[in-house]
Amino acid sequence: MTQPQPQTLASLSKQLVDDEMVLMQGGGLKAIERQHKKNRLTARERIDLLIDPESFFQELGLWAAHGMYKEYGGAPGAGVVTGFGRVCNRIHMIIANDATVKAGAFFPMTCKKIIRAMHMARMARMPLIYLVDSAGVFLPLQEDVFPDTDDFGRIFYLNSVISAEGIQQTAAIMGFCVAGGGYLPVLCDTLLMTEGSGLYLAGQALVKAAIGQEVTDEELGGADMHAAISGTIDFKEPTDEACLHRLRQLIAKSNTQSSEKSDAACKSSSCSASFRSSADILSIFTDEPGKQYDVKDIIACIVDARAEPNDDKRESLAPDFDEYKAEYGQSLVCGYARIGGHACGIIANQGKLTQSTMAGGKAGPSKAVNMPRVIYDDSADKSARFIMDCNQRHLPLIFLHDTTGFMVGRDSEQSGIIRAGAKMVNAMSNCIVPKIVVVMGGSYGAGNYAMCGRAFEPFVSMAWPHAKCAVMGAAQATGVLAMIEERSRVRKGETIAARDHKQILNAVHASYSEQQDIRHGAARGWLDRLIQPDNTREELIASLDAAAQGWDHTREFKTGVLQV
Numbered sequence: 001m002t003q004p005q006p007q008t009l010a011s012l013s014k015q016l017v018d019d020e021m022v023l024m025q026g027g028g029l030k031a032i033e034r035q036h037k038k039n040r041l042t043a044r045e046r047i048d049l050l051i052d053p054e055s056f057f058q059e060l061g062l063w064a065a066h067g068m069y070k071e072y073g074g075a076p077g078a079g080v081v082t083g084f085g086r087v088c089n090r091i092h093m094i095i096a097n098d099a100t101v102k103a104g105a106f107f108p109m110t111c112k113k114i115i116r117a118m119h120m121a122r123m124a125r126m127p128l129i130y131l132v133d134s135a136g137v138f139l140p141l142q143e144d145v146f147p148d149t150d151d152f153g154r155i156f157y158l159n160s161v162i163s164a165e166g167i168q169q170t171a172a173i174m175g176f177c178v179a180g181g182g183y184l185p186v187l188c189d190t191l192l193m194t195e196g197s198g199l200y201l202a203g204q205a206l207v208k209a210a211i212g213q214e215v216t217d218e219e220l221g222g223a224d225m226h227a228a229i230s231g232t233i234d235f236k237e238p239t240d241e242a243c244l245h246r247l248r249q250l251i252a253k254s255n256t257q258s259s260e261k262s263d264a265a266c267k268s269s270s271c272s273a274s275f276r277s278s279a280d281i282l283s284i285f286t287d288e289p290g291k292q293y294d295v296k297d298i299i300a301c302i303v304d305a306r307a308e309p310n311d312d313k314r315e316s317l318a319p320d321f322d323e324y325k326a327e328y329g330q331s332l333v334c335g336y337a338r339i340g341g342h343a344c345g346i347i348a349n350q351g352k353l354t355q356s357t358m359a360g361g362k363a364g365p366s367k368a369v370n371m372p373r374v375i376y377d378d379s380a381d382k383s384a385r386f387i388m389d390c391n392q393r394h395l396p397l398i399f400l401h402d403t404t405g406f407m408v409g410r411d412s413e414q415s416g417i418i419r420a421g422a423k424m425v426n427a428m429s430n431c432i433v434p435k436i437v438v439v440m441g442g443s444y445g446a447g448n449y450a451m452c453g454r455a456f457e458p459f460v461s462m463a464w465p466h467a468k469c470a471v472m473g474a475a476q477a478t479g480v481l482a483m484i485e486e487r488s489r490v491r492k493g494e495t496i497a498a499r500d501h502k503q504i505l506n507a508v509h510a511s512y513s514e515q516q517d518i519r520h521g522a523a524r525g526w527l528d529r530l531i532q533p534d535n536t537r538e539e540l541i542a543s544l545d546a547a548a549q550g551w552d553h554t555r556e557f558k559t560g561v562l563q564v
Helices: 009-023 029-037 043-050 108-123 139-144 152-164 179-186 204-211 217-221 223-228 240-252 259-268 278-284 295-300 377-393 410-414 417-429 445-450 474-491 498-516 518-523 533-548
Strands: 058-060 080-087 090-097 128-134 169-178 190-194 198-200 235-237 305-309 315-319 321-324 332-339 342-349 354-358 366-370 397-403 435-444 460-463 468-470
Touching (some): 009 533, 043 080, 043 240, 058 108, 108 128, 108 152, 152 169, 152 179, 169 240, 179 198, 190 240, 204 217, 217 223, 223 235, 278 295, 295 315, 295 332, 321 377, 332 533, 342 533, 377 417, 397 445, 435 445, 468 518, 498 518
Parallel strands (some): 128 169, 190 235, 342 397, 397 435, 435 460, 435 468
Antiparallel strands (some): 080 090, 305 315, 321 332
16 A cells, blocks of 8 residues: 655645645635625725835734634634734734634634734834724633633733723724723724714613614714714724825824934835855755754845955855854854844754764763754753853844754753753743744744743744644653553553554544644644745744834843852
8 A cells, every 4th residue: 555645845835835724714605795785894805094105914813713613613823814914114913703613702712823923022122003993802712712811801901001002093994893892992092984884882682672772773873973073083984995094194294213214114124135056945854754954054044145245355245143052062053144124133953963072071072963853951051152242232032943852861850951951941032032933843842842832932933834843752752642542541440452452542542633723723723833944034034024113122121040
């Protein structure tokens, strides 16, 4: 029987594009038609009209809720579209309810996705635009949407705090905004509303049941009422198109402190191309067992090219990358770079065997070999020092993940791997600069933590389509989990035959493999974006642009106590 051929990085990248085209249809073609029959645009159509022509909308959280809520028909994209978009030459965080998905109702992952977007905007002091069209809380799941710190109410808390911090928030209601959701647009600085939309705490049926009053939708919360009677809205517009046009006019008149930075960020995107073609990534990278690659070749596909003199005094191009402590701690590659004109620091796991020179006492230095993708004590120590220096220089940090974790064993423990790893985690946790993550291959165990996993507040976290994230690899985990399952059955008096043992192993491996698949993590909000590997440079430039215009570097960089 012919074994299926493993998918290549290029084929997985193409599959990612195809899958995302489906996700971008939200609730599907019929739901889009229903939205159009109401003379309303879809969330993505609204965003297309809002952002500057031919500019890049870097969508975040597209895979949120993927494969979840199947008993309710699913919730593609968690029923909301979020991302960085350039409006009047300044990057904004845009949050748009997708009314084609359960009328834009809030699922648990909807709240998590919006809170993440607001948190990112707050980190970069980035203005926010909300395009509101939502039926409110998805009632069958209300207990998981309503009360907790990462639920519905947290959005309004952040609305209030962001406003107090002087970060501009603009909302446009272009559909329904009911119940507690009504607080979001009203807590913003500027509020627009289209005719035919509704803003109220309770609809007709609930008002009739609660107080016996019979009223129309317009009397309760129509645009005319809020414009002329309650005075809640600032601008009433006849259509979605007119509303978005007015919104752009208002944004253009904003007197923002970051406008000059925004112009500079925009210009930086047209800086020199990378030294190597971005397409080369597809042939350089490998995650096949026993095969290696040099992560410096990946870096050369991402960073700018620069001119350098040759021995014959003529200039040639080279990667704009200055490696830090190149001969020390080689299992992590650190260095200063330019990407799209942005100066930054890069920390990358090395994907090949490297030499490690360790002190050998009177006999002199002893030679050892570092395994690929493993973090050793000397490389952790080096990267901690590099992270501190980038914070002193106010340089954003880019983490390129492909790690199985920290080295284990007697020699590593005696060399102080825990102490060195703790130093790296401490320095990374206390960064005052933007941290941007790309998971290229594996991101396992404490290696995920040290390389700025989701728990450590990266500004943007992205991953390639074949990447994996878990506490350990499937091969290692399967044996442990299968043993636990078998011991549990033995305690119940069951006999484990050889055939049963194989079935248990296969079932555990399949379940664990599904959990470590990067789409599983993206569905649960552990990542902001899945990207095509050969688009990594453009994605990094967009993220660096977003961070450049308003990041607050006035905070003092402090690490607390370090074990040295």
